[in-house]
Amino acid sequence: MDSPDTKPGYAGKLLMLFTLVLFAALVKLGFWQLERAEEKRELLASLEEHHQASPLSMDSLLARQADDLEGYRLEVTGEFIPGITVLLDNQVLDGQVGYKAFRLLKVDGYQSLILVELGFVPARHDRATKPRIDDIDGHLTLKGRLYRQKLNPLSNTLAAEAGNPMRIQALNIPSLATQLQVDIVQLVLQPDSLPGTSLPRRWTPVNMPPEKHLGYAAQWFSLAAALALLVIFYVVKSRKKQSELRD
Template sequence: MAHPRVKVNLAWLFIVLSTVMVFSILVKLGFWQLERAQYKAAWQQELTARQSSSVLGYTDLLNFPQDEPLTGYKLQVAVTPKSSNIFLLDNQVYNGRVGYLAYQALQVSDTQPWLLVELGFVAASLDRSQLPQVQPISSPLNLQGRVYQKQLNPMSSELMAEEGQPTRMQNLNLLQLAQLIGKPLATAVLQPNNLDNSYPHPWQPIPLSSQKHHGYAVQWFSMAFVFAILIGYLLFRKLKKSYGEQSNKAIANDT
């Protein structure tokens, strides 16, 4: 049978290890948020520089390396509608309203991949079975705007396209969408600024700004500080109580 003192020492060892582990996790989360803030700040500077750069042609866009992000570049391209099919990206929010981002795949030339063009945000009906009717591009146009690439969620990146027109989809998976329409697609989406329609075009290439990450870092560091103070206070009370009990026993033994 284990000695009571051994049990007490094991309990204290567990408490100390748990405290160090929790404190380390909180501090690491704070530094991780600082790293994300630094990355977002650099990315914002890059986006600003791209908006100030010259307008790309479609061939220029296609010739970019596959591993280079294209978000923020300006593009001018002539497109021809060979299909009026509309694709609705589900679960989008704009100005507090829930809805869809509407897209249409358009031909650029006979030898190049098609281009997916964002037609804009369309509010959703309260009835999920009723999809909004979106006016497609019906004649050749010379479009200009900026391109973007949505980051796929590793937990849910499948297209999950439903049957019918317009086609509701859960993720903007360009590879799977290309397979669905039977045409190759460029790896970026064009958000035009000269479309003659009333649909708004949300632009949020950076979901969380560097300021938000700095705020989260302060929260994690604050939690680590408060946790350390709380554990220190509890340990102080425990040691004080233990010292008092030992002093009382010593006085009792002397008498």
């Protein structure tokens, strides 16, 4: 029995167009993740190269402050400014929510201060009660890495709360300098060791390693391949059905 050729209607054409757009989007997302993985590899390689360089002095830090100095090591001697502790809110370490604590170091012979990361402090159940950080008195020599705290592009407002410690929502150093009316270097020092405190400090130069981007790329490409196989299966099945109707 003969049957007229069956052609896709308006709804069928829309479905085909949607499928093509979705397939292209999945492939594009996969390649984007591959690009992100390569960017992260290059960044980590650059940071490792910086880390292997000779430690900077305060002079070289101030002279090159506008350059990309993240990952370089710094060695300075000075003392912490008393009465000022900064708590960066909404930090997570090993699944625990808390703060990243900082103090300002007055380097011998310089007016500019530098933020020193003391480490992670767990949050208390009562947010009205801020954790207390023991003072670190006297002169000390610190060695460690320099980094820039990543800001949320959607919310980089300092939102400082009065009191000591000062709780903030974003480590916006220019805003913090204005709030405290001091000059602060636009980088943070994460010391290798810090006398007087055992707070954990973790070096996390990227929020997602290259391997994770590769994993996401594999997921997007797998979804695209699965969609392509479904379309092929549907086309083959439809043609087979049409062939049977013509017979």
